[in-house]
Amino acid sequence: MDHFELKNGVLHAEDVPLTAIADAVGTPVYVYSRATLERHAQVFRDALSILPRVHIAFAIKANPNLAVLRVMKREGLGADVVSAGELARALAAGMPADDIVFSGVGKQHHEMIAGLKAGIGQFNIESEEEGEELAEIAASLGLTANCALRVNPDVDARTHAKISTGKAENKFGVPIDRAAGIYARLASRPGLNMRGVAVHIGSQLSELEPFEEAFAKVGALVAELRAAGQSVTHVDLGGGLGVPYKAGETFPSPEEYAAMVARATEGWDVTLMFEPGRVICGNAGVLLTKVVRVKRSSNKAPFVIVDAAMNDLARPAMYGAWHDFDAVKPSGDRMTAHIVGPICETGDTFAMDRDCDALVAGDLAVFRTAGAYGATMASSYNSRGFVAEVMVDGDKFAVVADRIMPEAISASERVPDWLE
Numbered sequence: 001m002d003h004f005e006l007k008n009g010v011l012h013a014e015d016v017p018l019t020a021i022a023d024a025v026g027t028p029v030y031v032y033s034r035a036t037l038e039r040h041a042q043v044f045r046d047a048l049s050i051l052p053r054v055h056i057a058f059a060i061k062a063n064p065n066l067a068v069l070r071v072m073k074r075e076g077l078g079a080d081v082v083s084a085g086e087l088a089r090a091l092a093a094g095m096p097a098d099d100i101v102f103s104g105v106g107k108q109h110h111e112m113i114a115g116l117k118a119g120i121g122q123f124n125i126e127s128e129e130e131g132e133e134l135a136e137i138a139a140s141l142g143l144t145a146n147c148a149l150r151v152n153p154d155v156d157a158r159t160h161a162k163i164s165t166g167k168a169e170n171k172f173g174v175p176i177d178r179a180a181g182i183y184a185r186l187a188s189r190p191g192l193n194m195r196g197v198a199v200h201i202g203s204q205l206s207e208l209e210p211f212e213e214a215f216a217k218v219g220a221l222v223a224e225l226r227a228a229g230q231s232v233t234h235v236d237l238g239g240g241l242g243v244p245y246k247a248g249e250t251f252p253s254p255e256e257y258a259a260m261v262a263r264a265t266e267g268w269d270v271t272l273m274f275e276p277g278r279v280i281c282g283n284a285g286v287l288l289t290k291v292v293r294v295k296r297s298s299n300k301a302p303f304v305i306v307d308a309a310m311n312d313l314a315r316p317a318m319y320g321a322w323h324d325f326d327a328v329k330p331s332g333d334r335m336t337a338h339i340v341g342p343i344c345e346t347g348d349t350f351a352m353d354r355d356c357d358a359l360v361a362g363d364l365a366v367f368r369t370a371g372a373y374g375a376t377m378a379s380s381y382n383s384r385g386f387v388a389e390v391m392v393d394g395d396k397f398a399v400v401a402d403r404i405m406p407e408a409i410s411a412s413e414r415v416p417d418w419l420e
């Protein structure tokens with residue numbers, strides 16, 4: 001359930017008509033609902049409350065806006081970060097360092113130092129090489145890093161190939177059959193406190209079986225590690241639970257996910273950690289856009305050209321992803337159209353032959369389920385600047401990220417004097 005609904009014929013975010021946001025802030029603009037963010041965080045947390053010890057770290061990559069992070073912090077969530085930039089955001093949002101987990105296959109020297117100095121709760125180590133480097137840095141600083149070893153269980157998440165992370169050929173984690181040896185070697189290094197195992201097999205999973213298969217392998221590893229005398233107090237089960245993008249689609253609920261986790265982890269006696277991203281913020285945002293013009297150049301479906309483009313919302317161009325597209329003031333008439341942006345690439349296409357509300361130039365419309373992997377993946381391609389972000393709370397709203405104009409970007413560029 002989200003809070004983007006028609007009221008008196010106008011699509012609202014909570015109690016704010018989207019027309020008011022377009023008037024005040026312009027388009028394109030991402031609009032987030034605070035109530036939806038809170039509800040999703042609460043539903044996920046409540047579902048997991050059937051488990052004994054739980055830590056939830058919001059995967060910041062899904063939506064790193066500071067206002068969104070503040071909502072997460074107020075809901076008691078920590079953060080899963082993958083860069084020094086994300087770490088700085090989590091801290092700036094007020095998240096306790098101890099609630100922060102540092103994931104990522106390419107942590108750099110300066111990022112490890114930043115995490116160590118901040119005193120973050122856990123590093124998820126993705127290779128033996130990374131573990132050795134972290135051990136050296138920690139020891140040189142006189143610090144100890146709490147660590148989990150991320151394993152690659154070689155499980156097919158049955159999601160889009162570009163966001164599947166748990167197959168043997170993917171770059172993430174260490175092969176699970178080599179994990180016990182690596183864990184033992186890293187556990188002997190001063191500077192590291194090896195305390196657990198981490199796994200994350202991919203994003204936008206629509207079925208529970210791949211999770212269960214991966215968690216069973218992790219359970220066997222935990223038993224093997226303990227039998228070898230290693231301490232395992234934490235297991236990070238990652239994120240990945242998918243959300244419906246098309247009206248009518250059904251996905252496993254957080255309650256069903258939690259029940260599966262309870263089954264799969266029975267008797268582990270660890271703190272279970274989770275890194276949800278999309279399931280918390282996906283349905284909490286829309287991308288509000290305006291129709292630039294409707295182009296009818298043949299007998300085929302017209303092109304509805306909107307002012308949002310692949311630089312603002314990359315998912316359709318990158319993954320062929322579907323986002324429901326609805327008018328802000330639907331007339332009741334329908335049309336079949338290709339929904340495209342203004343960018344000079346054929347890939348700047350949001351939908352082909354889409355049955356949608358009838359639209360004319362100047363009309364407002366939204367791409368739904370744009371709260372995750374939306375603004376955060378934006379670029380300034382075609383010198384379009386960066387899209388603005390707004391958060392709604394009841395009948396009020398605030399700009400939570402300014403639109404960055406193309407002039408501001410070119411102002412950071414220089415022509416060297418040897419080109420004068």
Ligand SMILES: Cc1ncc(COP(=O)(O)O)c(C=O)c1O
Pocket residue numbers: 059062080103104165200202203204238239240241275276277278279
């Ligand atoms: C390590 C890690 N944790 C958590 C997530 C969040 O995934 P999702 O947004 O699918 O929950 C990702 C992204 O797939 C990830 O790479």
Ligand SMILES: N[C@@H](CCCC[NH3+])C(=O)O
Pocket residue numbers: 061163203204315319372373
């Ligand atoms: N960017 C992807 C998700 C990537 C998950 C990152 N580990 C998407 O929009 O679906």
